[in-house]
Amino acid sequence: MAEPQSRAASEPPRPAPAPDPRLPVVVSTADAQLDSLLLDRLAPEHLPTGSLGRLESLVQQLARIQSATAKNFDLLAFDSPQLVVFAADHGIADEGVSPFNQSVTLRRVQSLLAGESPVNALASLQGFDLTVVDAGIASHLEPLEGAAWRAPLLRRKIGYGTRNMLLSAAMSPAQASAALLAGMDVVRHLPGNVIALGDVGVASTSCAALLLSRLCGVPLADACGRDHPQDGRDNLQLQNKLEKLSAVASRHRKAVKPLDALAAMGGFEIAMMVGAMLQAASERRVVLIDGYVAGAAALVARGLRPAVADYLVFAQRSAEPGHRLLLIHMQARPLLDMELRVGQGMGAMLAWPLLLAAQRLLEH
Template sequence: MHSKFNIVAPDQGLAAALQHKIDQKTKPLGALGQLEQVAKKLGLIQQRLDPQFGQPHLLVFAGDHGAAKAGVSAFPQDVTWQMVENFLAGGAAINVFARQADMHLAVIDAGVAHDFGKRSGLINAKVAPGTANYLEQPAMTVEQCATAIERGAEISRNLFANGCNIVGFGEMGIGNTAAASLITHCLTGVSLADCVGRGTGLDDAGLVRKQGLLEQALGRYRAAGGNNEPLAVLAEFGGFEIAMMVGAMLAAAEAKMVLLIDGFIVSSAALTAATLFPALADYCVFCHRSAEPGHQAQLRALQAEPLLDLGLRLGEGTGAALAYPLVQAAANFLNEMASFESAGVSDKA
C-alpha cells in the first residue's frame, strides 16, 4: 500500500515570500488571525503567491456497518440508504450548504446495503453491501480494505484530471461514529471511553451500551493478536466509506490538492492516512470542531486547529461546506487586498 502513494511535504521555499506578502497587507501584523495561516498553507500547497481554486468538489462517501445491527447507533441501518436518497434528491443539509458555497456535490456508494441502480450524482464504487460485524469478526478483509482505498484514490485522481484542486470530504453511514471511536483509540492511545460519544443522539443508557459493545469488539481484536498498525485497524473496525476516504485523501494529497476535512468520522480517515503518510496533514484544512469527544483526541494527534466551532455533529461534510467560504476568504485577501505600498498607506514606524 505504501508503494502506491508518494506524498511529500510542500516545498517551504515560498514560505518567506508568502509571509512577507501577508504581513504587507493593509492591516496590523496577524490581525486576520487564523485566516493568515490558511492563506500561507494554500500558497505552500499550490506553490504560488496567488492561490486559485478550480472545480471545488464535496464528496460524500456512504457505507453500512455490520455492527449497526447490534445497537451501536440510535438509528436503524436503513437510514443510510434513505439518506443517500435524500442526498440524491437534493434535500439534505449538505445539499443546501454545497449549493450555497457553489461546490459540486458527488455521492459515493462505497458499500451501502441497498441497490440504487444508475443514478445521476451517484458514483457506484460499492465494495460489498456493508461490512461484517466487528463484534464477531473483522469488518472487512485485507483485500476489501485495499479495494476501497484504491477506488477512493481513483475518484480523487479523476477529479484532479478534470481540473479540481480543492476537495471536501463528507460521509454517511449508520454506526460510523462507533467505528471512528475504535480507530481513534487504536491510533492515538487515548482511552476508549474518551473516544466514544452519543453519535446520532444516544441517551445515557444507549451510550453505556455502545461503550460496552466497543470494549467487547476491542477485546476480541486484542485477544486475536490485533495491533495498532493503521491499515490493520482500518480493516478490523472501519467502514467502506472510511477506507475509501483514506484512499481519496492520499491520492488528493499526492496530487497537491487542498483537502477540506469535516468532523469526527472524516477525521478518523485523515488520522489513518496521516499515520501512514505524515505529510498528508500539510494538505489538510480542518474545518470544524465536532461535538463528538473523540474528535478532540484526533485534532491533538494531528496538531490541528479547526476553523469553526459551532457544536456541529451532523457529518455529511456539512462543516467542510460551511468552512469553504472562509478558505476562499483566505485566498482572496492574499490575492486582492492592497499592500501598504500599493495603497499609499503608511506602515507602522
Template sequence: MHSKSSSAAPHDWPIEPVDPSLAPQFRSRIDGKAKPLGALGRLEDLAVQLGSIWHPQPPRTKRATMFVFAADHGITAEGVSAYPASVTAAMVATYLAGRAGVNALARASRVDVRVIDAGVDADLPAHPGLIDAKIRRGSRNAVNEPALTIIEACDCLARGASIVAEAIEAGTDIVAIGEMGIGNTTSAALLLHRLGRIPLADCVGAGTGLDEAGIARKLAVAERAAARSDTTSPLDVLAEFGGYEIAMMAGAVLGSAMHRRPVIIDGFIASAAALVAVRLRPAVSGYCVFSHRSAERGHDLLLQVLGGKPYLDLGLRLGEGTGAVMMVPLLRAAGAILTEMADLSDVMAGTLEPWPADRGQD
C-alpha cells in the same frame, strides 16, 4: 462499478510533503499586504498553507467538490445507533434529490456534491450524481471478525484516491470529504482508540443522539470489538475496525495530497479517516484543512492527535460534510489574500492598479 482500483497498499504512492521552508516566504508576502501585521488573523495562516500547497502556481479555489462517501456497518446489529441501518440508503436518496443538509449548505457555499456508494447495504439505482464504488453490501460485524479484509481496505484506499484524481483532472481545485453510514461513529471511535492510543471511554459519544444508557451500551460493544484484536498497524487497524466509507475517505485524503490539492476534513468520522491517512503517509498532514470542531465526544482528542486546529466551532454533529462545505468560502478568502489583495508598497506609492471590472469573482 468504479473501475480504477488496486489491491496495492499506498506505501509507494508519490506523495510529496508540503515544503515547510515556503511558509516564511508566504508569511512575508502576506505581511506586505495593505493591512496591519496579523490583522486577518487565522485567515493568514490558511493563506500560508494554501500558498504552500499550490506553489509554485498561484492558488486556485474556484471549483470545490464535496465527496460524500456512504456505507453501512455490520456492528450496527449490536444496537450502537439510535437509527436502523436502512437510514443510510434513505439519506443517499436524499442527497441525490438535493434536499439534505449538505446539499443546502453546499449550494450556499458554491460547492458541487458527489455521492459515493462505498458499501451501502442496498441496491441503489443509477443516478448521475452517484458514483458506484461499492465493495460489499455493508461491512462485517467488528465484534466478531474484521470489518474489512486487507484486500478490501486497500481497494477502498485506491478507489477513494482515484475518484478524487478524476475530479481533479476534470478541474476540481478544492476537495472536501464527508460521510454517511449508520454506526460509523463506533467505527471512528475504535480507530481513534487504537491509532491515537486514547481510552475508549473518551472516544465513544452520542453519535446520532443516544442517551446515557445508549452510550454505555455502545461503549460495551466497542470494548468487545477492541478486545478481539490488539493490532496497531494502520492498515490492519483500518481493516479490523473501519468501514468502507471511512477507508475511501482515507484514500481521498491520500489522493488529494498526491495531486497537491487542499482537502477539507469534516467532523469526527472524516477526521478518523484523515488519521488513518496520516498514519499511513505522514506527508499528507500538510494538505489537510480541519474545518470545524464537532460536538461529538472524542473529536477534540482526535484533532489533538492530528495536530489540527479547526477554524469553525458551531456545535455541529450532523456529518455529511456540512462543516467542510462551510469552510470552502474561508479557503477562497484565504486564496484571495494572496491573489487579489494589494501590497502596501503599491498603495503608499500611488501605483495601485484598480481591480478589473470584468474580472468579477470566481
C-alpha cells in the same frame, strides 16, 4: 576467548518494510521561504505582526499546497471544487451502538441524490459539484418512485455493509485494499484542485472512536464520549455502546498498524476516504476534512503517508466529544466550531468562505 555472538546479535538489522507501491507518493509542503514571503505580503506596515490571526497560517498552508517553490507562487487559485460524500453501512449497527438502524443510511443517501439535504443547498451556494459514492450501503440504491436523482452516484460498492466487527474483522485485507484503491480512483477522475470529503453511514462514529483509540492511545470511553449523552441516547445506551466497542477492541487487540486497524474496525467509506486523501495530496490538491469520521480516515492516511497532513484543512470541530481529541492528536486547529453532527460535508461547505477570504487577501 570471547564467546561467539548469538545469531540474533550477529545478524544485521532488518530493513524497514518497503512502502506499498500501490500508494501514491506524497511530498511535504514545508517551505520557510514561502512562509516569510507571504507574511510580508499579508501584513500592511500600519498593522502589527499577526494581526490577521489564524488567517495567516491558513494562507500559508494553502500557498504551500499550490506551489512547489516560493519563486513560482503568485496567487491562490481554486478550480472546480468537488464535494465527495462516501456512504456505507456497518455490521456493528446490529449491536445497538447507534439509535438508528441501517435503513437510515439509505434514506439519507436518497435525500442527497434527490438534492433535498441541507448540504445540497450549501454545495450549490458555494459552487461545489457534489458526487455521492456508494462504498458499501447495505441496500441496492434506486431512485424513489416518481423522483429523479439530481446528484451523480458512483457505484463503488465493496460489499453490502461491513461484517459485524464484534464477531470478526469488519473487512478482509483484500476488501480494505480494494476500498482504498477505489477512493484513489474516484479522486483521480475528478477535476479541480479542491476536494471536500464527507460521509454517510449509521454507526460510523463507532468506527471513528475505535480507530482513534487504537491509533492514538485515547481511552475508548473518551473516544466514545461516554460522559456526554448525545443523539437522544441515555446513559444506558451509551454504556451498551462502550461495552460492545470495548469487546471489539479486545477481539482485535493485535490490529495496531494503520491498515490492520482499518480492516478490523473501520468501514468501507472510511477506507475510501483514506485513498481519496492520499490521491488528492499526491496531486497537490487542497483537501477539506469535515467531521469525526473523515478525521478518523485522516488518522489512517497520516499513518500511511505522514506528509498527507500538510494537505488537510480541517473545516470544523463537530459535537462528537471524541472529535476534539482526534484534532488534538492531528495537531490541527479547525476553522469552525458549529456543534454540527450531520456529517455529509456540511462543515466543509460552511468553512469554504474562509478559504475564499484567504485567496482574496493575497489579491488585495
